[in-house]
Amino acid sequence: MKTFARALCGAVSMIAVTAAAPALAEPKAEVLHYWTSGGEAKAVQALQEAFAARGGEWVDAPVAGGGGDAQAAVLRARVLAGDPPAAVQIKGPNIQEWAEAGALGDLTAVATAQDWDKVLPEAIQNIVKYEGKYVAVPVNVHRVDWIWANPEVLAKVGAEVPTTWEEFNETADKLQAAGIIPLAHGGQPWQDATVFETVVLGIGGTDFYRKALVELDMDALGSDTMIAVFDQMRKMRGYVDPDFPGRDWNLATAMVMRGEAAMQIMGDWAKGEFAAAGKVPGVDYVCASTPSDNGYLLNSDSFAMFNVSGDDNVEGQAVLAELILGTEFQETFNLFKGSIPARTDVPRAEFDDCAIKSMDDMVAAAEGGTLLGSMAHEIAQAGAVRGAFIDVATAHFNSDMSSQDAVDQLVKAIKLAQ
Amino acid sequence: MLTRPPVKFIDRIARALPQIVVAPGFAAILYFVYGFIIWTGYISLTKSKMLPNYTLIGTRPYERLFQMDRWSVAIENLFIFGFLFVFVSVIVGCLLAVLLDQKIRAEGFIRTIYLYPMAISFIITGTAWKWIMNPSLGLEKVIRDWGWESFRFGWTVDNNLAIYALVMAAVWQASGFAMALFLSALRSVDQDIIKAASLDGASPWRIYLRIILPSMRPVFMSAMVILSHLAIKSFDLVVALTGGGPGYASTLPANFMYEMTFRRNEIAVGAASAMVMLATVAAIMVPYLYSELRGKKHV
Numbered sequence: 001m002k003t004f005a006r007a008l009c010g011a012v013s014m015i016a017v018t019a020a021a022p023a024l025a026e027p028k029a030e031v032l033h034y035w036t037s038g039g040e041a042k043a044v045q046a047l048q049e050a051f052a053a054r055g056g057e058w059v060d061a062p063v064a065g066g067g068g069d070a071q072a073a074v075l076r077a078r079v080l081a082g083d084p085p086a087a088v089q090i091k092g093p094n095i096q097e098w099a100e101a102g103a104l105g106d107l108t109a110v111a112t113a114q115d116w117d118k119v120l121p122e123a124i125q126n127i128v129k130y131e132g133k134y135v136a137v138p139v140n141v142h143r144v145d146w147i148w149a150n151p152e153v154l155a156k157v158g159a160e161v162p163t164t165w166e167e168f169n170e171t172a173d174k175l176q177a178a179g180i181i182p183l184a185h186g187g188q189p190w191q192d193a194t195v196f197e198t199v200v201l202g203i204g205g206t207d208f209y210r211k212a213l214v215e216l217d218m219d220a221l222g223s224d225t226m227i228a229v230f231d232q233m234r235k236m237r238g239y240v241d242p243d244f245p246g247r248d249w250n251l252a253t254a255m256v257m258r259g260e261a262a263m264q265i266m267g268d269w270a271k272g273e274f275a276a277a278g279k280v281p282g283v284d285y286v287c288a289s290t291p292s293d294n295g296y297l298l299n300s301d302s303f304a305m306f307n308v309s310g311d312d313n314v315e316g317q318a319v320l321a322e323l324i325l326g327t328e329f330q331e332t333f334n335l336f337k338g339s340i341p342a343r344t345d346v347p348r349a350e351f352d353d354c355a356i357k358s359m360d361d362m363v364a365a366a367e368g369g370t371l372l373g374s375m376a377h378e379i380a381q382a383g384a385v386r387g388a389f390i391d392v393a394t395a396h397f398n399s400d401m402s403s404q405d406a407v408d409q410l411v412k413a414i415k416l417a418q
Numbered sequence: 419m420l421t422r423p424p425v426k427f428i429d430r431i432a433r434a435l436p437q438i439v440v441a442p443g444f445a446a447i448l449y450f451v452y453g454f455i456i457w458t459g460y461i462s463l464t465k466s467k468m469l470p471n472y473t474l475i476g477t478r479p480y481e482r483l484f485q486m487d488r489w490s491v492a493i494e495n496l497f498i499f500g501f502l503f504v505f506v507s508v509i510v511g512c513l514l515a516v517l518l519d520q521k522i523r524a525e526g527f528i529r530t531i532y533l534y535p536m537a538i539s540f541i542i543t544g545t546a547w548k549w550i551m552n553p554s555l556g557l558e559k560v561i562r563d564w565g566w567e568s569f570r571f572g573w574t575v576d577n578n579l580a581i582y583a584l585v586m587a588a589v590w591q592a593s594g595f596a597m598a599l600f601l602s603a604l605r606s607v608d609q610d611i612i613k614a615a616s617l618d619g620a621s622p623w624r625i626y627l628r629i630i631l632p633s634m635r636p637v638f639m640s641a642m643v644i645l646s647h648l649a650i651k652s653f654d655l656v657v658a659l660t661g662g663g664p665g666y667a668s669t670l671p672a673n674f675m676y677e678m679t680f681r682r683n684e685i686a687v688g689a690a691s692a693m694v695m696l697a698t699v700a701a702i703m704v705p706y707l708y709s710e711l712r713g714k715k716h717v
Binding site for chain 2: 069072073076079080094097098101187188189192242243244245246382383384386387391394395397398399409412413416
């Protein structure tokens with residue numbers, strides 16, 4: 001695959017050289033990404049067209065599959081070989097790690113010219129900045145702490161979408177008594193971790209979330225609050241159907257759509273499934289944030305800009321960065337992808353109610369200091385530490401481990417992973 | 419005076435030809451297999467995280483490896499899976515071979531049916547068995563729809579049984595191959611001995627147990643070696659059938675290695691786990707090769 005992609009790149013650039021020989025430093029960028037399906041592919045197409053309209057030459061290097069694992073392997077090989085692509089779709093702490101390795105370029109010039117500091121919430125700036133300099137461009141924001149509910153099913157037991165975890169448990173008990181699956185869930189480690197982090201946010205609150213999952217404070221990780229979190233996880237385990245292990249998240253979403261289950265806790269990519277089935281927000285399904293003290297767990301995709309040589313490549317990177325954070329692309333892309341723009345001043349007319357609620361909540365959370373990075377989706381933590389959290393969350397959820405054992409194991413695993 | 423005729427250049431080439439032809443392959447194996455084994459061994463002693471880093475830190479990655487719950491689960495699973503997979507495949511394959519050896523009709527056709535699973539990739543096997551064993555759309559649902567309401571077959575969704583689901587799918591795939599090995603061995607047993615035994619009044623059962631099976635010992639050995647290295651490097655079956663789940667209850671060392679190296683930026687720990695796997699394979703292969711090579715010398 002890799003060799004094929006490189007051969008293709010080679011062929012494309014050869015054609016470009018022969019066709020456009022007299023051109024001066026024409027902006028050029030090789031873009032390595034894993035957006036190859038559905039709305040994502042359309043979104044990339046939009047960026048490609050915008051780049052071409054600015055006279056740029058786009059060298060497309062998609063690596064399908066593995067949720068970015070395959071791409072990570074290609075990227076490593078390319079950087080080690082001294083031939084990095086111009087822009088690469090990476091996110092969260094991985095950006096910091098690459099910056100630390102000295103592989104990323106500096107976008108300060110574009111950022112100052114375009115006033116990025118004004119339009120990006122601080123929590124997002126922290127993700128894409130290294131030592132105060134912009135090294136990556138955020139593309140979108142997905143919110144993770146959502147409940148997707150079927151209002152018709154909830155109405156059967158006279159319930160609304162719960163706003164506290166006590167209410168959640170009461171509603172779930174009523175649903176179960178009525179023979180309805182309260183929580184649609186897919187038992188894959190990252191999905192277990194997604195539920196886990198919303199429970200941490202809800203039971204512990206935003207400060208506890210920051211201490212435990214972002215700062216990895218050992219006292220917080222081993223606290224009674226964490227035991228309460230695992231107690232709630234054990235309750236949630238009782239609210240899913242017995243066949244949940246291994247189920248894909250979109251099949252769980254379909255259970256909510258069909259009315260087999262009442263609610264799902266999942267990020268707003270789930271909206272794409274509802275939209276594809278022709279469901280209308282507020283009528284066929286309801287989106288609400290999971291109970292918490294105005295917390296907001298964000299998952300943000302971004303393009304990191306690598307050190308490249310040659311005027312055409314540097315110019316291409318600058319143009320690309322400007323386009324990606326431009327209001328026009330942020331709007332088009334996020335309408336395709338179902339997420340919301342990373343910058344806060346994009347026109348809202350085209351977005352649906354859930355997206356607008358997400359935008360409002362993000363601004364409010366950014367002001368209140370409750371805008372937090374998702375652990376399960378590689379924003380707060382990546383690599384080994386994230387893996388350790390996921391291991392414990394999924395091991396606890398899928399067995400009859402006691403909350404105390406889970407907490408002990410968590411403390412041990414996090415220490416080991418650091 | 420007799421002078422030796424000068425060796426012609428072309429003759430020298432001809433004499434060295436075998437070496438020349440083999441050399442590139444030899445060099446490639448030396449570099450890509452043994453070179454990379456040494457590289458992996460070295461990396462497993464360094465502080466490599468996201469990118470390879472050549473600063474040595476001793477056996478720390480191994481210490482971390484053996485403190486990880488996920489790794490102990492993977493190793494335990496490897497023993498359960500490896501042991502059951504090899505023995506059940508050998509026994510089922512052997513039984514099938516003996517039954518097929520009874521001069522039955524359409525033997526070629528039946529043999530092909532049993533052997534075909536081997537031609538399928540583990541990904542396909544895994545996916546098919548995932549559907550068959552899925553409680554809400556597979557076997558369990560079918561039998562419940564037939565009226566046996568309390569029937570339960572949820573191996574893939576049970577923490578303690580998921581590893582046996584893997585064994586079942588793997589045995590389905592590999593026992594036909596074991597059967598083919600045994601069948602050819604059965605056929606190569608000297609017919610005169612068998613005839614002599616039956617003239618002496620030995621029952622067919624006794625002939626199999628006392629004469630034919632013992633004479634197939636080398637084939638048992640090869641079948642076990644081939645199957646056990648299949649077991650140790652199993653990766654795709656787990657990915658397709660259970661995804662390592664529920665939780666990580668059915669993960670195997672190869673999956674662990676992939677997870678650490680490519681997903682968790684823990685290249686050193688991944689390399690350490692690869693070295694442990696290599697040691698496991700060596701523990702099986704070296705005694706086998708040793709006994710094989712020594713045996714040859716005496717013959």
